[in-house]
Amino acid sequence: MIRVSLLIFALSLGSVLATVPVWSQCGGQNYSGDTVCETGTVCTVLNPFYFQCIPGTATTTVTPTTTRSTTVSPTTTSAPSTVTGFVKTSGTRFTVNGSKYTVVGSNGYWLPLAGYSKTDVDKAFADIAASGATTVRTWGFNEVTSANGVYFQLWNGKTPTVNTGANGLGALDLAIASAKAHGLRLIIALTNNWSDFGGMDAAFKAYVKTVVTRYVNEPGIMAWELANEPRCKGSNTGTSAACTPATITAWASNLSAFIKTIDSNHLVGIGDEGFYNQPGSADYPYQGGEGIDFAANLKISTIDFGTVHLGWGEGAAPESWGVKWITDHAASQNATNKPVILEEFGIPDTSRNTIYATWLSTIVNSGLAGDLIWQAGSVLTNGQTANDGYTIYPTDPVYALLKSHSAALKPRG
Numbered sequence: 001m002i003r004v005s006l007l008i009f010a011l012s013l014g015s016v017l018a019t020v021p022v023w024s025q026c027g028g029q030n031y032s033g034d035t036v037c038e039t040g041t042v043c044t045v046l047n048p049f050y051f052q053c054i055p056g057t058a059t060t061t062v063t064p065t066t067t068r069s070t071t072v073s074p075t076t077t078s079a080p081s082t083v084t085g086f087v088k089t090s091g092t093r094f095t096v097n098g099s100k101y102t103v104v105g106s107n108g109y110w111l112p113l114a115g116y117s118k119t120d121v122d123k124a125f126a127d128i129a130a131s132g133a134t135t136v137r138t139w140g141f142n143e144v145t146s147a148n149g150v151y152f153q154l155w156n157g158k159t160p161t162v163n164t165g166a167n168g169l170g171a172l173d174l175a176i177a178s179a180k181a182h183g184l185r186l187i188i189a190l191t192n193n194w195s196d197f198g199g200m201d202a203a204f205k206a207y208v209k210t211v212v213t214r215y216v217n218e219p220g221i222m223a224w225e226l227a228n229e230p231r232c233k234g235s236n237t238g239t240s241a242a243c244t245p246a247t248i249t250a251w252a253s254n255l256s257a258f259i260k261t262i263d264s265n266h267l268v269g270i271g272d273e274g275f276y277n278q279p280g281s282a283d284y285p286y287q288g289g290e291g292i293d294f295a296a297n298l299k300i301s302t303i304d305f306g307t308v309h310l311g312w313g314e315g316a317a318p319e320s321w322g323v324k325w326i327t328d329h330a331a332s333q334n335a336t337n338k339p340v341i342l343e344e345f346g347i348p349d350t351s352r353n354t355i356y357a358t359w360l361s362t363i364v365n366s367g368l369a370g371d372l373i374w375q376a377g378s379v380l381t382n383g384q385t386a387n388d389g390y391t392i393y394p395t396d397p398v399y400a401l402l403k404s405h406s407a408a409l410k411p412r413g
């Protein structure tokens, strides 16, 4: 189910919590076991598919290559005329300079994180743009306990160090510049679940401040998102009995207000899966047990738009379940008069093209503001980008569907 697999992706790219013995696996693609190494060992990324607990501590095994950034380094790459000004909202729609802006496109968490060359990043964005996309969602976090590959922040157990080098935020600069050169804007999630290595604590706020400040004048960013899929429950990191939907609503209010004090240019969303809090409902995504109250969160004054994910209905009847899920969120959108986007959808089924066609036409007809598929794929210098079973390469029949969908959504109004 996508709900699980996306989470694992996200966690495997971020930091970790729990207890794994030395030399055992602690992360990597599709890995679902414990993720925190026993004392004296460090979870180390050997490759995207395999992370291992290796003896040592972050402070002794890591040689930081950069120092913590406190200065503002706005990107200065010149943008084509299509990516200027900032995306705003007007009722249930997005606008740029008063004209409608349609959010349609895909996710590509790997775009800044895979260490691809400019040539490859340009190819990837070109493939996305050719589907008719306007918007791409990606990760603005990649915390590690051991410097390796592309990472944005290093945590030595005591002190966070933001990596502003070419293998750090420089890689995000590259992705933003390439997106703009292809007429695209990015939605950037700022962390994974908020409990991850400190999450809500001061270190996370400092990281948010550094990143948001760096890009405050950047039109290539459409919006910030507080986190990828924040919630109380649902992972191998365990659950917090003290966490209720109100806990996350308060956290989202506080953090979104904090971002607005730094950056009044960009929109802010939560990045959650859109769970409702209707105890007694027959369907678990509506019951509130996950710790999200979509309707309450959409009312937060410093949250500009709502986010929904879809892809866990495949066990039962995904096609009709998705239609109801999309329609219910379009009704919430209308009731709150703020845009709502289906910002992740995906199932690995062979019949997905038919199911996606139904879901996408439901988006057009229900009035939901827009959508981003999970996830984009390209064939680059060294072959295919990561395939998690949901990836849509340009030769996939779904890619043609995305083209016709973007052509239908843009003029919808």
Ligand SMILES: *[C@@H]1O[C@H](CO)[C@@H](O)[C@H](O)[C@H]1NC(C)=O
Pocket: 081, 082, 083, 084, 085, 096, 097
């Ligand atoms: C938005 O308005 C600004 C300021 O007038 C202008 O520089 C920019 O080109 C406009 N952008 C778009 C996409 O219309």
Ligand SMILES: *[C@@H]1O[C@H](CO)[C@@H](O)[C@H](O)[C@H]1NC(C)=O
Pocket: 253, 254, 255, 257, 258
């Ligand atoms: C967020 O919470 C912190 C800690 O309780 C508090 O100091 C701060 O004023 C809050 N910020 C906002 C914008 O509400």
Ligand SMILES: *[C@@H]1O[C@H](CO)[C@@H](O)[C@H](O)[C@H]1NC(C)=O
Pocket: 327, 328, 330, 331, 334, 365, 366, 367
């Ligand atoms: C939301 O509002 C739009 C515009 O009025 C309408 O076309 C659409 O049917 C509404 N959607 C739902 C689910 O009520």
Ligand SMILES: *[C@@H]1O[C@H](CO)[C@@H](O)[C@H](O)[C@H]1NC(C)=O
Pocket: 029, 030, 049, 348, 387, 388, 389
């Ligand atoms: C992860 O799971 C997906 C979907 O089942 C599969 O296509 C992919 O090959 C798996 N990756 C690894 C490294 O096992």
Ligand SMILES: CC(=O)N[C@H]1CO[C@H](CO)[C@@H](O)[C@@H]1O
Pocket: 007, 193, 194, 195, 196, 230, 231, 232, 233, 234, 235, 237, 238, 239, 240, 243
């Ligand atoms: C999915 C996930 O990792 N959930 C965690 C999010 O944060 C809460 C609060 O700390 C944890 O209890 C969850 O396990």
